[in-house]
Amino acid sequence: MSKDTTAEESPPDQSPRELRAAPASEADTPSSRVEKFGGDKALRLDSGTVLDPWQIAYETYGTLNEDRSNAILVCHALTGDQYVASPNPLTGKPGWWSLLVGPGKPVDTDRFFVICANVLGGCLGTTGPASTNPATGRRWGLDLPLVTIRDMVRAQAVLLDHLGIETLFSVVGGSMGGMQVLQWAVSYPERVFSAVPIAAAARHSSQNIAFHEVGRQAVMADPNWCGGRYFERGVRPSKGLAVARMAAHITYLSDPALHRKFGRNLQDREAITFGFDADFQIESYLRHQGMTFVDRFDPNSYLYVTRAMDYFDLAADFGGSLPRAFLHSPTRFCVMSFTSDWLFPTAESKAVVKALNAAAANVSFVEVESDRGHDAFLLDEPEMFRTVLGFLTGAAHARGIAPPAGGAA
């Protein structure tokens, strides 16, 4: 489904603000394309539970070629969604990676067929805690079984089967998206021609689990959370979720970037006010981040998806050996990190590269110089764009994918 088709499906007089008033509907009947599965396509989760039925919401961009060889799966991060290169129906904002993905962009939708699906446990149309539990007619809430990164990837694989795509030309993603990329290469090595994990890690660190736990406790401490049953009560743990987002947001930035962007600058005032208003620009900025986030994200979904990241430990299934996870991998890897990223520091990416080298896999590695912290992967970072473009161009040549009309191979 292209960006234009999505726009057509939205009633033309329905503004983003009006849609936002009823974001809950996006969980069951998303603005994007959605596929429903059950029966022999029931989803057996890592927890041992079976989801039947379940659904997955996704967007596509570009055209699948005759060989079905030009498909790229883009995996989104913690609070991302399927709208990688088209406007988010709740916020009206451009796709979250439209700098990287689109016509003529490094992930060129004139050349490649790009698929991006909302993750399992998400809240924009793929089965998650905000979805209706078909067995009860109520929201799943905390009755939904916990999901893992591997479960998210399993769900995506079923979708690709359904779309008739046997092999992905590439899987690309940053942060939690990068975790999915790595999981794809391990779970389905024969289906992944190339893989681009950016600002990611093969396991979630103790410090990162700690930050996630703070966020979850902030949500659960909000009395409007109601044990996850806020929908039925007609309330919403907005304050708790905003605090969670504020704490997380600090970890997405870097100390130097904060210093450069905000320093100790005051917000619309000449002097400190000796009070608890947002005297400093950084406070005002964080509060805004917290408030806007609650408009577009489900609090229970935040619990589920952070937990999936915490549980991620790629080596755990291989006796703790990361190289064994990648043994005999036919995939070409391009691993990327950012110098100022302290949430997923370069050392984590290097551990992946080291394991890939130990497994004699095909891997290139680029550490991008940037002072923007973890968030850099979502921003205008020319070196990242050049690296993705160069890597995909080379891989496409090896894969025999035709260059775009008028473009160079």
Add this chain to the structure above:
Amino acid sequence: MSKDTTAEESPPDQSPRELRAAPASEADTPSSRVEKFGGDKALRLDSGTVLDPWQIAYETYGTLNEDRSNAILVCHALTGDQYVASPNPLTGKPGWWSLLVGPGKPVDTDRFFVICANVLGGCLGTTGPASTNPATGRRWGLDLPLVTIRDMVRAQAVLLDHLGIETLFSVVGGSMGGMQVLQWAVSYPERVFSAVPIAAAARHSSQNIAFHEVGRQAVMADPNWCGGRYFERGVRPSKGLAVARMAAHITYLSDPALHRKFGRNLQDREAITFGFDADFQIESYLRHQGMTFVDRFDPNSYLYVTRAMDYFDLAADFGGSLPRAFLHSPTRFCVMSFTSDWLFPTAESKAVVKALNAAAANVSFVEVESDRGHDAFLLDEPEMFRTVLGFLTGAAHARGIAPPAGGAA
């Protein structure tokens, strides 16, 4: 007042747990010594408001010599208190810096007379938001004017006048305590013979303001906060304060220390439980930190003291020039930082050292190798102990303070 005297003053049948049941009383009638001031000793605050009357709670250790030349003021950090080397009456735990301060310790109470006062805005006996406002008979709550680090130091100076101590042999403190040390040297240079700011900074950074703002928002988001009037309502924003403490606690540790101490170890279980219990040790640890903190600290006090740190910017009164703040300083400085401290990184201490050098002040600097993050200043760090001991011994010789009986000068 010595450690023993404090113990005597507590009814012998009153356990720490029983005392904890009524921590509020500590705000007005602390277990430690307390002095009340008013009239010509009213406290004019940076905000322009005058506190009259006000009180300051403190502990002392050792004996003031005849010259009154051997007094050391220890300044405590954000959630510290006056019980630097004697048990905290609420928790029953040993003094928070008893590794550094005590008989035969680097800050040797056999040689020096050590004073430690609860900060203005605190909750253990010095006027703070949990204290009774004499004008209304109610707790101050948010009616208390905001206080600054300089206000804290002003209050300590009044106490020292009262104790007949004109010049401090040394002022020692870590983190916010180090901010007070620097403020002392700038506000009262002639009263400070030597100064030891540890793991501190001359101004609070944007990232640190951001973390504090998250903590305050967590407290204020708790409906039991009641706009600061929880005492009257018979409730307590414990969940919000616990979340604030959890977030802050992560910043006190380092990623390597967390990895070494907890890694991805599970808490009392063989496998993940696919739920939101504390599967990981780091989660269990953080929750414990949050829960125990609320037993001993006043939520409004947390707002006030974090705000005081946010407002700290030593150069601001000197046209933004830190060297000008220290011009003609007669004080000997020993600045210390820790390699893995990312809350008050070495760069902040180096900025202080650079300014002191530019002001031709007497300064030595030690960066202690430690992987324990900001918390290192409170822990068993032999290099820190050796540095403090060496510096104070040299300064005491210069000051002509007699060595302890049987000890070397």
